[in-house]
Amino acid sequence: MNDAIFKLKGKLQHYAWGGYHFIPDLLRIKNTEHQPCAEYWLGTHHSAPSVIEEKNISLQEWIEQSPEKILGENVYHQFQGLPYLFKVLDVKDMLSIQVHPTKEEAIKGFEKETAAGVLMNAPNRNYKDKNHKPEVMIALSEFWLLHGFKSNTAIEKTLEEYVELSVFLPLFKNEGLKNLYKLFMEISQEEVDTILIPLVQKSISKKEKNAITKFNPEWWIAKLYAGKNNIKDIDRGIFSIFLFNILQLQKGEAIFQDAGVPHAYLEGQNVELMANSDNVLRGGLTPKYVDVPELMKHILFENKEPAFIFPEKFGSEKIYNCPVDDFSISTITLQAGEKYYAQTTSLEILLITEGAIIIEGMENKVFKQGDAFAIIANTEYWFIATGNTTLYKAFVPFKN
Secondary structure (H helix, E strand, C coil), X not given: CCCCEEEEECEEECCCCEECCHHHHHHCCCCCCCCCECEEEECCXXXXXXXXXXXXXXXXXXXXXXXXXXXXXXXHHHHCCCCEEEEEEEECCCCCEEECCXXXXXXXXXXXXXXXXXXXXXXXXXXXXXXXXXXXXXXXXXXXXXXXXXXXXXXXXXXXXXXXXXXXXXXXXHHHHHHHHHHHHHCCHHHHHHHHHHHHHHHHHHHHCCCCCCCCHHHHHHHHHCCCCCCCCCCCCHHHHHHEEEEEECCCCEEEECCCCCEEEEEEEEEEEEECCCCCEEEECCCCCCCHHHHHHHCCCCECCCCEECCEEECCEEEECCCCCCCEEEEEEECCCCEEEEECCCCEEEEEEECEEEECCCCCEEEECCCEEEECCCCEEEEEECCCEEEEEEECCCCC
């Protein structure tokens, strides 16, 4: 196993919406510069590749040395590379309203922007690669998010409830969801302010009086504008908070988000597994590049039932099967002295979020909280927990 299991060092992403303590504490590092630590990436994506510590080379370079052996023949022939990207997120402030493209549309968008001379690291670049970005997230804490459009009945009720939005009820009834959302996303900033400034002010007042909860759109609006004296140039992404499902997940609960499903993370910590892509089309609630026309081309105007993923339990392991070929994820929970045995069919990446393990047969190699390690395909391995231990395992599901 010494030639099959390697410690993996990921990349921290310091996006403005991230927290300051959760990920550094998880990784057992100090945040001496007090930077927001939003995401921790484990994978081969060119914008933030992980490193094999023992070899001091990137995970991608290592895979390229022997791709069929490391990835597994089936995975290599289907994907020509590692098809997933594994992350930990700490959401202190809400993320952007966003959707992800299908693979076909990602290829078109990537080639169009490349032909137009848009640099890969340009702030106005939407398509960083040619891949789709379906994703699953598992909550590590109480987690709040926006996910898909509410039912027509719920949207109608919302428009009736708020005086500032009730003028749009006839439009919704006569012309439907798409035309209502299109109007919200395309009206002038002056009109946005006229509609939303009173709503923002009322929301702040309600939150101060504890008259609302996190299930109310106003709670998140008040959080967004808390402490701001000069309330103007209101973010049009606020309209989405009124139209999308507001979901609360508890630790261990999971949800899947496919191409075209509008969503935004609001608050909490999670692990996230997705296709190996960084293609995001944004519509607001972010200092990053917003491209409303591109968002409108790809968003699904469907009343969305939340796509919860319920795990299957096999002993100490819970597997969250996802409706894609690119990835699957599981949690492994062990007590002190308990063993875990498995055999890989693809390259696996494991991350320890609690406790520590000893890998037997590997000079009793110890991995602790915050450590990640990669295991090549077709490897039989086993480890023992030194105390109460939790791991998350990313892999490619085996297909006959």
